Amino acid sequence: MAHETGRQLDCTTMLRDIASEQKLHGSVFLRKTPSVAALNNIMGSVFGKRYEQGKDDKELEELRDMMFCSLLTVTEKLQEDDMVAVLWEMIFRGTDTTALLTSGSWLSCVVANKTLTDADVAELPYLQAVVKETLRIHPPGPLLSWARLSTSDVQLSNGMVVPANTTAMVNMWAITHDPNVWIEPLEFKPERFLKAEVDVRGGDLRLAPFGAGRRVCPGKNLGLVSVNLWVAKLVQHFKWVQDLATHPVDLSEVLKLSCEMKFPLHAIAVEREDSLLCHSP
Numbered sequence: 001m002a003h004e005t006g007r008q009l010d011c012t013t014m015l016r017d018i019a020s021e022q023k024l025h026g027s028v029f030l031r032k033t034p035s036v037a038a039l040n041n042i043m044g045s046v047f048g049k050r051y052e053q054g055k056d057d058k059e060l061e062e063l064r065d066m067m068f069c070s071l072l073t074v075t076e077k078l079q080e081d082d083m084v085a086v087l088w089e090m091i092f093r094g095t096d097t098t099a100l101l102t103s104g105s106w107l108s109c110v111v112a113n114k115t116l117t118d119a120d121v122a123e124l125p126y127l128q129a130v131v132k133e134t135l136r137i138h139p140p141g142p143l144l145s146w147a148r149l150s151t152s153d154v155q156l157s158n159g160m161v162v163p164a165n166t167t168a169m170v171n172m173w174a175i176t177h178d179p180n181v182w183i184e185p186l187e188f189k190p191e192r193f194l195k196a197e198v199d200v201r202g203g204d205l206r207l208a209p210f211g212a213g214r215r216v217c218p219g220k221n222l223g224l225v226s227v228n229l230w231v232a233k234l235v236q237h238f239k240w241v242q243d244l245a246t247h248p249v250d251l252s253e254v255l256k257l258s259c260e261m262k263f264p265l266h267a268i269a270v271e272r273e274d275s276l277l278c279h280s281p
C-alpha cells in the first residue's frame with residue numbers, strides 16, 4: 001500500500017515536471033521525466049528514498065552516470081557484497097527498462113477525469129494492448145540474458161544442434177518480429193491483443209519481453225503496473241502533439257544497455273482543460 005502511494009506520487013511529480021518543461025521550452029523531451037519517475041519508483045522500494053529534479057540534481061546525476069558505466073565500475077564504486085549487488089541489480093535493471101517502455105507507449109486515448117488507480121487501469125483493455133504492442137515492437141531488453149548454458153546436446157526443430165556446454169542468448173526481438181509468428185509484424189496494431197489473450201510475463205514464448213524460466217525478470221509485475229498507470233495518467237492529463245517543426249518522430253532503434261529510440265521522442269504536451277493538474281495548488 002505504501003508502495004502504491006509512492007508510485008502515484010512519482011507519477012504526479014512526473015506530470016508536473018512535464019507541464020513546467022512544456023511551459024519553459026514549448027515541447028517535452030520524453031525520456032528524462034519517466035527516467036526520474038522510474039528511478040524513484042525503484043529507489044523508493046530499495047532505499048525508501050526519492051529524488052527531486054532541481055533539488056537533488058547532484059545525486060541524480062551521479063546515479064545516472066553510474067547506470068551508464070559498465071557494471072564492473074559500478075560494483076567497484078559500491079564495494080560489492082551480495083546484498084548491494086542484489087539492490088543494484090534492481091536499480092540497474094528496473095529503471096531504464098521501465099522508463100523506455102513508458103516513453104514508447106505514448107498513445108492517444110481519452111480517460112475519464114478522475115484520479116486513476118491500478119484498479120481503473122485493469123479496466124482499460126486498449127491501454128494494456130498498447131503497452132503489450134510496444135513491448136512486442138520495441139522490447140526494451142531484446143536479448144535475453146546469456147545466463148543460459150546447455151547441459152547436453154539440444155536438437156532444434158530446424159535440424160540444427162546446440163552442443164552441450166554452449167552459452168546461449170535468446171533473440172526476443174527476432175521472435176517478436178517474425179512473420180511466421182505474427183501477422184504484419186512491422187505494423188503497430190494493439191488490436192491484435194484485444195482479439196487474443198497473450199501472457200507477456202513468461203507464459204507465452206511468442207512474446208516474452210521479461211524473459212521466461214528461472215531467470216525471468218523479477219520486476220515484471222512492478223514494471224507492468226507502473227507503466228500502465230503512468231501511461232494512462234500521461235494521456236489523461238495531456239493531449240500529445242507531434243513536434244513536426246523541430247523533432248518529427250523517428251522510430252529507429254539503437255541497442256545500448258537497453259534497446260532505445262535512436263532519436264529520443266520530443267512532443268508537445270497540451271494540458272487538457274479538465275486536467276486535475278490545473279485545479280491543484
Ligand code: HEM
Nearest residue numbers: 089090093094097098141144145210211212215217219223
Ligand atoms: C518494464 C520493464 C522491464 C522489462 C521490459 C524488463 C526485462 C527484463 C529481461 C528481458 C530480463 C532478462 C530475463 C531473462 O534472461 O530471461 C530481466 C532481468 C531482470 N530484471 Fe527486468 N525488466 C523490467 C523491469 C524490471 C524492474 C522494475 C526490476 C526491479 C525491480 C527488474 C529487475 C530485473 C533483475 C534483477 C533481472 C535479473 C534476473 C536474473 O538474472 O535472474 N526489471 N528484465
